[in-house]
Amino acid sequence: KQGKFLKLSFANVADLQEVKFEIAPIIEENKKERETEEAYEGWHNADALVAGGGHSDKKIMSKMVDIREFDVMYHIRSMIDMEIRCSQWYEVKLDGKLIKNLEKKPEKLDLADLK
Numbered sequence: 001k002q003g004k005f006l007k008l009s010f011a012n013v014a015d016l017q018e019v020k021f022e023i024a025p026i027i028e029e030n031k032k033e034r035e036t037e038e039a040y041e042g043w044h045n046a047d048a049l050v051a052g053g054g055h056s057d058k059k060i061m062s063k064m065v066d067i068r069e070f071d072v073m074y075h076i077r078s079m080i081d082m083e084i085r086c087s088q089w090y091e092v093k094l095d096g097k098l099i100k101n102l103e104k105k106p107e108k109l110d111l112a113d114l115k
Contacts, residue, residue, distance in 0.1 A: 006064075013074055023067060030065050 010016040072080075082102065084090070089108035093101040 016074075018069065023061075023064065026061050027064050028069050030062060033062075034065055 008019065010019070079085075084102065089105040091103045091105055092099060092102075093103075112114075
């Protein structure tokens, strides 16, 4: 049986870590409860969320049994999204610690001599 997933995206690693810190203990508790309640059919039934009172935060949080932080390292994902490639030169403009502008400098690239 395939489960339902909730995808969360974050602007930075700090936000990811903050949410992970809050959700991780809840998920561990839910895993323990799941082990004892596996005999009950419908524990994962999404319709049970709707029955009897709507979607309260507590009901939704009680259904979370796994957390997957990422499938690609954060810095690699950022480089892919921003099209930053190794062996390239870039001009970087900062605003404090944040990257304000990133401009590729192809004229600085020293190409190998072909023989």
